[in-house]
Amino acid sequence: MRQIILDTETTGLEWQKGNRVVEIGCVELLERRPTGRTFHRYLNPEREFEPGAQEVTGLTLEFLADKPRFAEVAKEFLEFVEGAELVIHNAAFDLGFLNAELSRLEGAGRIEDRCTVEDTLAMARKRYPGQRNSLDALCKRLDVDNSQRQLHGALLDAQILMDVYLALTSGQHEIGFGSVDATQASVVAAVMMEVGDAALRPRVRVEADEAEAHAARLAGLQKKAGRCLWLEQEAVA
Incomplete structure (x- = not known):
C-alpha cells in the first residue's frame, strides 16, 4: 500500500475568503515504511497573509516572492500523490485549500478523484474522545519527538504526522492483522x-x-x- 503523509500551510484559515496555499509537504510510505521520497514546495500566494497567519509559519511575502505559483507545480504534485492514500490531520482543511487551488486550473478535478483519504484527527477523536487531539497533543500522548517544531512547516509537520500515524495504527498492522484476506x-x-x-x-x-x-x-x-x-x-x- 502506498501512502502519502500530507500537510499544507496557508495565508489564512478559510479558503472561501480567497486564502491560498503557501507550502506543501508530503512524505511517502510504502507498506508503512518511509521510502525517502518527499514532495516539498514553497508557493507564491499572490496575496497578503491574514493577521496572525504569518506568525504561525514564519514565512514572509518577501521570501515567497520568487517561489512558483501553484499552477506551476500542480502537475508534479498530482503525479506524486496519484493513486495513493493521503494521510492528513484535519483533512477537511487541507483538502478544502488544495481543491480550491485545483479549481483555478482547467480540468484538474479534485484530490478525492485521485486519492483516498485518512484523517488522523478523526482517528484520534475516536480513540481519545473528549481529549485534545492536536498534533502537538498527540505527540505528547504517543511519545513522538516534536522538539524541532518551533513554527508550523508543511514538510516538518508531515514528518511528525508520519510518526504519529504509525503510532496510532501500530497495533494490528505491526502484528500482521491489517492484510488478512x-x-x-x-x-x-x-x-x-x-x-x-x-x-x-x-x-x-x-x-x-x-x-x-x-x-x-x-x-x-x-x-x-x-x-x-x-x-x-x-x-x-
Whole structure:
C-alpha cells in the first residue's frame, strides 16, 4: 500500500475568503515504511497573509516572492500523490485549500478523484474522545519527538504526522492483522474456535528468552498505541 503523509500551510484559515496555499509537504510510505521520497514546495500566494497567519509559519511575502505559483507545480504534485492514500490531520482543511487551488486550473478535478483519504484527527477523536487531539497533543500522548517544531512547516509537520500515524495504527498492522484476506481469516477463525474440554487444549512451552522478548514486544505496542489488549487480558487473568 502506498501512502502519502500530507500537510499544507496557508495565508489564512478559510479558503472561501480567497486564502491560498503557501507550502506543501508530503512524505511517502510504502507498506508503512518511509521510502525517502518527499514532495516539498514553497508557493507564491499572490496575496497578503491574514493577521496572525504569518506568525504561525514564519514565512514572509518577501521570501515567497520568487517561489512558483501553484499552477506551476500542480502537475508534479498530482503525479506524486496519484493513486495513493493521503494521510492528513484535519483533512477537511487541507483538502478544502488544495481543491480550491485545483479549481483555478482547467480540468484538474479534485484530490478525492485521485486519492483516498485518512484523517488522523478523526482517528484520534475516536480513540481519545473528549481529549485534545492536536498534533502537538498527540505527540505528547504517543511519545513522538516534536522538539524541532518551533513554527508550523508543511514538510516538518508531515514528518511528525508520519510518526504519529504509525503510532496510532501500530497495533494490528505491526502484528500482521491489517492484510488478512478471506482465506487467512477462515484459518484464524478455525484456530480461535473454543475447545470446551481444558484437557484437549494445546499447550505451548516457551523458553525464558522467548517470554522476555514477547513481553518487550507487548510493552512496545503499549507505548506506541497507548493500549495493548494482550496486556489488559493478562492483567484480568
